Amino acid sequence: xxxxxxxxxxxxxxxxxxxxxxxxxxxxxxxxxxxxxxxxxxxxxxxxxxxxxxxxxxxxxxxxxxxxxxxxxxxxxx
Numbered sequence: 001x002x003x004x005x006x007x008x009x010x011x012x013x014x015x016x017x018x019x020x021x022x023x024x025x026x027x028x029x030x031x032x033x034x035x036x037x038x039x040x041x042x043x044x045x046x047x048x049x050x051x052x053x054x055x056x057x058x059x060x061x062x063x064x065x066x067x068x069x070x071x072x073x074x075x076x077x078x
Contacts, residue, residue, distance in 0.1 A: 003059030006031040032059035043068045 006028040021027040036056055039045050043066055051061035
């Protein structure tokens with residue numbers, strides 16, 4: 001779920017994120033909205049179904065990386 005990615009980001013980048021978001025749930029919700037609105041619409045990831053408003057708010061919808069996402073890293077590996 002998107003929530004898992006947001007939690008990992010909170011662990012890795014605690015200070016910069018908590019300076020902007022006092023409540024971790026607020027960050028998770030905004031990251032979830034960003035993922036659905038920006039990343040999914042640009043082909044970076046896809047959802048298996050259209051998430052409901054409650055799933056977006058809590059970040060409980062599942063995403064999967066696309067081939068376009070993986071192709072961004074092919075040149076780095078070379």
